[in-house]
Amino acid sequence: MATLKELAKVEERFVGGHRLCAGCGHGISVRMVLNAAEDANVVVGCATGCLEVASTIYPYTAWNCSFIHSAFENAGATISGVEAAYKSLKKQGKIDKDFKFVAFGGDGGTYDIGFQSLSGAMERGHNIVYVCLDNEAYMNTGIQRSSATPMGADTTTSPAGKVVPGKQQPRKDLTAIMAAHNIPYAAQTAISNWQDVHRKAKKAFDVEGPAFINILSPCPRGWRYNTPDIVELVKKAVETRFWPMYEVENGKWKLNYKPKKYVPIEEFLKPQGRFRHLFAPGNEHVIKAIQKEVDERWLALLERCGETPELPPK
């Protein structure tokens, strides 16, 4: 693994002057992923969402590499088209340089509206990397719930009120769905462990064929936590097993981190305003339901990874 001293010498591909909010997780995630491409030529595609809107305000671009904007729902199709065109031009001898192709999409653009175009791109086997920047809601349009929004979260379309305490449904497990496409590489990672992000991004760029990475990418506006605490908060997501770090390489599931002890889900929920109502008397059952979901998913994941399905010691 390269050291930060070495990695800091790689040319910056996502530069300052973009208009993401102060402390936005997307800036961190994108910089980490693109840094792992080291000195390769990179073409970036991007679904509409905060990242695209904030980074390409005409006549400025924060992308210090080739970049193509797509609509909200077709980043997967767009980047596969670019890759296919490149392959053809290469065959015809019109391009000699090597390129890598990566698309970024938000959870709305990936779990929901861009899902079919992503699924198609994966099935066709393009040599691309798709990175989902999961901030668990449609942030760019004002915090609407998506299928990645956790149960109990207060969003503008799943408002916490007297009768309904936030979103009613648990999250969709997109990483597992992508793994079910039998692609060479699918992984879930978290910025609290930069080495894990770096290793997975590097692997995704290196494998031949499609690769998918899901990154938990907090939004201080939508999650309503103290902005400087982002790394601590993501660490809590991992320690509570809300966001497990794992990878599926050629069909083989591997857990990358196992918390030493049982950390209750409250530790992840409590610092965030979107879950504040869950701590009011009468809403204990929601926290219980979230905990049950987390524990059940953890046991199923351990089983898939060939580990003994047991919860960490309390």
Next chain:
Amino acid sequence: MTPFNRNFGQGGTRKAISPDMNWRELTKAGNIYEPGNSASYETGDWRTIRPVWNKDRCIHCLICWRYCPDASIISTDGKFDSFDYKHCKGCGICAKVCPVHAIDMFSEDEIDRQEEASKNEK
């Protein structure tokens, strides 16, 4: 701040872009021909708190560089060099992740007041 005065033109034309321009004069499909030109758009004035580096404490681990969302920590030869205050938005993440507390956050208002006071003393 230097808005609208870089090379945005197609095929190397150096025509400046201004709000009163005709749309036909804009680049085709809104293409931008200069990678990374957002560097000329300054977001530093968003900042209400400012990170300040304590040179003596710094161990040059570059964890701050890794976690800055705005690429506003400049490193030279694998060492912390300086903050890019033209773009730093003052999110405070670098100060929080620094393992040896070599970054402190100060209120911009307070810094302004102190600068004003020291000017008046002279």
